[in-house]
Amino acid sequence: MRRSLQLHYSTHDTILALRLSSVFFLFSSLLASHGYPVKAHIFIYAGCSQEKYQPSSPFEANLNSFLSSVVSSSSQVSYNSFSLGNGSSSPSEGTVYGLYQCRGDLKTIDCSKCIESAVNQISLVCPYSYGASLQLEGCYVRYEHIDFLGKIDTSLRYKKCSRSVSNDVEFFRRRDDVLADLQSSIGFRVSSSGLVEGFAQCIGDMSPTDCSSCLADAVGKLKSLCGSAAAADVFLAQCYARYWASGYYYSLSSDSSNEDQVGKTVAIIVGVLAGLAVLIVLLSFCRKAMGKILLNYHLQLHKFRYHLQQLLSLNYACRLIEETEASLRQRRSTLSLATKLTKHFVISDEVNEPLCH
Numbered sequence: 001m002r003r004s005l006q007l008h009y010s011t012h013d014t015i016l017a018l019r020l021s022s023v024f025f026l027f028s029s030l031l032a033s034h035g036y037p038v039k040a041h042i043f044i045y046a047g048c049s050q051e052k053y054q055p056s057s058p059f060e061a062n063l064n065s066f067l068s069s070v071v072s073s074s075s076q077v078s079y080n081s082f083s084l085g086n087g088s089s090s091p092s093e094g095t096v097y098g099l100y101q102c103r104g105d106l107k108t109i110d111c112s113k114c115i116e117s118a119v120n121q122i123s124l125v126c127p128y129s130y131g132a133s134l135q136l137e138g139c140y141v142r143y144e145h146i147d148f149l150g151k152i153d154t155s156l157r158y159k160k161c162s163r164s165v166s167n168d169v170e171f172f173r174r175r176d177d178v179l180a181d182l183q184s185s186i187g188f189r190v191s192s193s194g195l196v197e198g199f200a201q202c203i204g205d206m207s208p209t210d211c212s213s214c215l216a217d218a219v220g221k222l223k224s225l226c227g228s229a230a231a232a233d234v235f236l237a238q239c240y241a242r243y244w245a246s247g248y249y250y251s252l253s254s255d256s257s258n259e260d261q262v263g264k265t266v267a268i269i270v271g272v273l274a275g276l277a278v279l280i281v282l283l284s285f286c287r288k289a290m291g292k293i294l295l296n297y298h299l300q301l302h303k304f305r306y307h308l309q310q311l312l313s314l315n316y317a318c319r320l321i322e323e324t325e326a327s328l329r330q331r332r333s334t335l336s337l338a339t340k341l342t343k344h345f346v347i348s349d350e351v352n353e354p355l356c357h
């Protein structure tokens with residue numbers, strides 16, 4: 001009864017271990033299959049106005065209708081601009097001007113997912129703000145109370161420089177090639193030279209000349225602000241340019257390095273758990289094997305004890321026999337002595353004449 005219970009228990013262990021390891025295999029393969037669309041919603045920067053609007057004001061109503069227009073429009077086109085409440089009949093305090101721009105290489109479905117995420121975040125990041133801009137990896141949303149649409153603005157919004165590359169002439173030549181190519185962008189452009197890659201994006205309503213001059217400005221800032229960085233990003237109000245040395249970029253961006261960390265941690269956990277599972281399986285087999293060996297040993301011990309007992313009792317019997325033989329020998333000698341004495345008596349009997357008359 002106890003043995004069958006134990007067997008059941010160890011089988012249960014094995015099944016549990018196998019099940020656990022398969023779950024973690026599935027989990028790790030899910031993590032490994034993340035692609036670009038997952039990255040589109042990654043936060044890059046946000047800017048909020050100091051002035052705040054009142055809840056339930058005309059501005060709030062127009063802002064809400066702007067945000068829902070942005071979401072519905074993003075399932076059709078990658079860029080659009082809106083002006084709400086700027087008619088002569090509307091109160092000027094409620095006017096909202098805004099636009100959105102998806103990265104030129106995003107599919108429409110990924111663009112609208114990114115915009116949805118940006119619209120959800122913008123009111124949380126900039127609550128009750130009269131003006132706000134939010135740049136995610138894949139899209140950009142901006143609104144203001146004053147009309148900024150179509151107006152040249154090359155102010156710096158965000159920059160990020162990685163660690164420096166030291167004295168790599170080849171790298172700087174390639175990087176300058178990429179940056180020169182990006183300046184001729186109309187809208188969105190990807191460029192690469194050797195191991196250096198980059199891309200640039202302008203807001204959708206800009207003329208080719210305005211886009212080029214905006215990007216020339218961005219490229220100038222990349223060189224002046226980030227010097228010899230292996231990867232760098234410069235975001236201006238209406239355009240941005242980014243470059244990286246292959247292999248550097250994703251390990252340098254803080255978000256993806258977090259993902260790498262998570263990946264590594266998961267890999268370690270999966271490794272440890274798989275190891276544990278294997279150990280449990282091995283132990284349960286070992287326990288079975290050990291059980292068999294112990295049982296066998298026990299039986300052998302039993303047999304040995306039986307033989308030993310038999311041997312011991314034989315020994316006892318032998319001793320009894322020896323003792324009996326000894327006493328028999330003693331008795332025989334006593335008997336022969338008695339016989340001799342009896343003979344002597346018989347002789348004295350032969351001279352059986354009265355000694356005294």
Ligand SMILES: *[C@@H]1O[C@H](CO)[C@@H](O)[C@H](O)[C@H]1NC(C)=O
Nearest residue numbers: 082083084086087088147149
């Ligand atoms: C509202 O602003 C937009 C963008 O500047 C402009 O094109 C449009 O004509 C304006 N509408 C009115 C009624 O002023």
